[in-house]
Amino acid sequence: MSLPGKIPPPTGLRVSEAGERAIIDRIRRRIPPSPPGLVVGIGDDAAVATADRGTLQVLTTDALVEGVHFDRRFSSAADIGSKALAVNVSDVAAMGGAPRFALLSMMLPGDLALDDVDGLIDGLLEMAGACGVALAGGNITRSPGPLIVDVTVVGSVKPRKLLTRSGGRPGDALYVTGTIGAGEAGLEWLRAHAGGGTRPEPDLAECVARYRRPDPRARIGALLGRNRAASACMDTSDGLADAITGVCQASGTGATIDAAALPIHGGARRWFAAGDVVQTALAGGDDYELLFAVPRRARGRLRAVSREARGVALTRIGELTKGPAIVVSRDGRTEPLPAGFVHF
Amino acid sequence: MSLPGKIPPPTGLRVSEAGERAIIDRIRRRIPPSPPGLVVGIGDDAAVATADRGTLQVLTTDALVEGVHFDRRFSSAADIGSKALAVNVSDVAAMGGAPRFALLSMMLPGDLALDDVDGLIDGLLEMAGACGVALAGGNITRSPGPLIVDVTVVGSVKPRKLLTRSGGRPGDALYVTGTIGAGEAGLEWLRAHAGGGTRPEPDLAECVARYRRPDPRARIGALLGRNRAASACMDTSDGLADAITGVCQASGTGATIDAAALPIHGGARRWFAAGDVVQTALAGGDDYELLFAVPRRARGRLRAVSREARGVALTRIGELTKGPAIVVSRDGRTEPLPAGFVHF
Numbered sequence: 115m116s117l118p119g120k121i122p123p124p125t126g127l128r129v130s131e132a133g134e135r136a137i138i139d140r141i142r143r144r145i146p147p148s149p150p151g152l153v154v155g156i157g158d159d160a161a162v163a164t165a166d167r168g169t170l171q172v173l174t175t176d177a178l179v180e181g182v183h184f185d186r187r188f189s190s191a192a193d194i195g196s197k198a199l200a201v202n203v204s205d206v207a208a209m210g211g212a213p214r215f216a217l218l219s220m221m222l223p224g225d226l227a228l229d230d231v232d233g234l235i236d237g238l239l240e241m242a243g244a245c246g247v248a249l250a251g252g253n254i255t256r257s258p259g260p261l262i263v264d265v266t267v268v269g270s271v272k273p274r275k276l277l278t279r280s281g282g283r284p285g286d287a288l289y290v291t292g293t294i295g296a297g298e299a300g301l302e303w304l305r306a307h308a309g310g311g312t313r314p315e316p317d318l319a320e321c322v323a324r325y326r327r328p329d330p331r332a333r334i335g336a337l338l339g340r341n342r343a344a345s346a347c348m349d350t351s352d353g354l355a356d357a358i359t360g361v362c363q364a365s366g367t368g369a370t371i372d373a374a375a376l377p378i379h380g381g382a383r384r385w386f387a388a389g390d391v392v393q394t395a396l397a398g399g400d401d402y403e404l405l406f407a408v409p410r411r412a413r414g415r416l417r418a419v420s421r422e423a424r425g426v427a428l429t430r431i432g433e434l435t436k437g438p439a440i441v442v443s444r445d446g447r448t449e450p451l452p453a454g455f456v457h458f
Numbered sequence: 459m460s461l462p463g464k465i466p467p468p469t470g471l472r473v474s475e476a477g478e479r480a481i482i483d484r485i486r487r488r489i490p491p492s493p494p495g496l497v498v499g500i501g502d503d504a505a506v507a508t509a510d511r512g513t514l515q516v517l518t519t520d521a522l523v524e525g526v527h528f529d530r531r532f533s534s535a536a537d538i539g540s541k542a543l544a545v546n547v548s549d550v551a552a553m554g555g556a557p558r559f560a561l562l563s564m565m566l567p568g569d570l571a572l573d574d575v576d577g578l579i580d581g582l583l584e585m586a587g588a589c590g591v592a593l594a595g596g597n598i599t600r601s602p603g604p605l606i607v608d609v610t611v612v613g614s615v616k617p618r619k620l621l622t623r624s625g626g627r628p629g630d631a632l633y634v635t636g637t638i639g640a641g642e643a644g645l646e647w648l649r650a651h652a653g654g655g656t657r658p659e660p661d662l663a664e665c666v667a668r669y670r671r672p673d674p675r676a677r678i679g680a681l682l683g684r685n686r687a688a689s690a691c692m693d694t695s696d697g698l699a700d701a702i703t704g705v706c707q708a709s710g711t712g713a714t715i716d717a718a719a720l721p722i723h724g725g726a727r728r729w730f731a732a733g734d735v736v737q738t739a740l741a742g743g744d745d746y747e748l749l750f751a752v753p754r755r756a757r758g759r760l761r762a763v764s765r766e767a768r769g770v771a772l773t774r775i776g777e778l779t780k781g782p783a784i785v786v787s788r789d790g791r792t793e794p795l796p797a798g799f800v801h802f
Contacts, residue, residue, distance in 0.1 A: 154620075258524075259602065348502075
C-alpha cells in the first residue's frame, strides 16, 4: 500500500479495470496540501471553503468535450487538464476576479488509460498552481461516449472592482491583451498535419503551444478590476469578433475596429496568408485574451496596469461608438465584423 | 420576436437546428427574477453572487449521464432536470448547509428535441424553487454522444453548524431519514416493464416516482446542522450501506446495524421479496436520504429536529462501535454489510 501523499507509479491499466475509489485515491495523492481557506477538501459530500471578507463570489463553469473541443491526437492528457481549468480562470479574470477554488467533474470512457487520468490531473494541478487555485472537490463517473472534463471555478471580487460586459460607453477605447489568431492557427496546423511526422516552424510551434495550453490572463483581469481601469471586459474564448459583439450588445453601443492595429500573432499571420488574415484572425476561437473598454478618464490607470503587465501587450484596437453598427475599418473603407466561433 | 420573460412556445425543432444563443435565450426566459443575492446572472463571463456574512461556502458537483444514470425511456426531460439538481442539493444538505446557487452545464446531442431542453429546464427550476436555489449560470455545448446534465451547487453553512462524515464516535446512535430501497425498487420495476403498457400498483408507483424525482432532505440537513444534533452525516445516494461505510471510515469506527429497524419502503419490501430484502435494500442506490450519527448528549436536540421534520421519519438503525467491523445484526446473528452502488 502506498503512503498518502506519495504519487502512485504508472499502472498500464484502463479506467474500466480500476474502481471509482481507486481513481479518486490516485487523484487525492497528487493534490498539494490544502490552503488555509479550504476547510473540507476531497472526500466528503461537498467541499467547504471560507469566503473572503467583503467580496462577491464569482461562479463559472466550462466543459471540454472530446470530439467537440479537443482531439486526443492533438492534445495530451496533461494539455486537456490544463486547458479545462484555464478556460474557467479566463472567465473569472474577465470579471475582474481572482480564482480561488475549482471543482473537477470528469466523465471517463472505460478504455481510457489510468495513466492518462493521472496526466490530466497533473496538467490541471500545474495550471492551478500557476493561478493560485485549489482543487477543492469534484465528481467522476463513467462515460459511455467521449471523455469530458467539466470544471467549475469559484473566485472572489470586491464589489467595486467587478467588471461586466455591460459597462462600456460610446467613446471608450477598446483594448485587447496579448495577440490574437494563435489558437486558431495552432489548431488548423495540427489538423493539416494530423498524419504526424512534421514539426512546425518556431512561430507556428508557438501557435500550437497556445492552442494546447492557453495561458489565461488571470493577473491582468485582476489588475484591471483592482485599478478600475476598464468599463467593460470579456474574454475572447469564442474569438475576438464574438467578444466585441458581446461587449457592444451588453453595453448598447456599436464599435469601430482598426484592422491595422490588430495584434495578430506572427505565426497566425503567416498561416492565414492564403486567405483574409484580418477576418480569419477576428473570427478564430481558442484565444484566451481579454477584450476591454477604457474610458478617457481611466487612461492613466491603464498605464499603471500596463506597467505591471509583465510583458503582456495591451493594444488599442478601436473604440465603442454611439450607433449600433460594428465595423472594421481597413485601408480607408469599412467592412462588417465576422461572426464568432459557433459551438452548435 | 418574443418579449423577454415570455416563455416561447414549443418548436418541434432539434438542438442541431437551433443556435447556442437561441437555446440560451429559451433558458433565460424560463428563469424567474433573480433573488437579491444574485448580482450578475446568466449572460456574462461568469455569475456573481453575494456571500452570506459569517458563513462558509459549500461547493459540490454531480453529473447525470445518459446510459449510466438515466434512460430516456424511464425518465422525462423534466425528471432528469429535477434530479440533476436534487442530487446536488442532497450533498449540500449532508454538510448541514443551505443550497443557494446552481450552475448548469449541459452537453446536448444534436438530435435532442428543443422541447426536451425546455422540459429539462422546467424540471430543474421546479426543484430549484422548492429548495430556494437560484440558477445563476452555466454552459451548454454539443455532445457527440450521450445527454449529460452536470450541476454545481454553491451553498452556505455557519462554521459551527457544519456536518462532516468524520465526526462520529463509538456509542453514537445511527439514524436515517425517510425510507430506503424505494429508488432501487422503482428503477428495477421500470427495467422489468421497459416494454411499456403496465401500470405499477400504488406502492411501487411511489417507488417509481421516488426514482424519477428524488426529494432531497434539504430541510432536515439544515435543521441537523442548525440544532447541532448530529456528529456526522452523509447522504445515501450510493446506497445506505455505502453511507454507513463512508461515515465509519471517515470517523474511524465500526458499526452495528439492526436489520429489523431498517425503514424499508413497503413497495421495495414487496419488490425485493424474492431475494434478501434487507441486503438488497441496504445495497441499492438512488435513495437521497441522510444517514447521521447522534451522540447521547444530543438526543434532546434530535427530538427538536424530529418535531420540525414535517412528517419525515427519523429512524434509529444502529450505532457506531469502537471495533472496525461493520455488521448487520439479524435474528440474533450478525452478517457483513453489502457493498454499495458501484459507478465503474
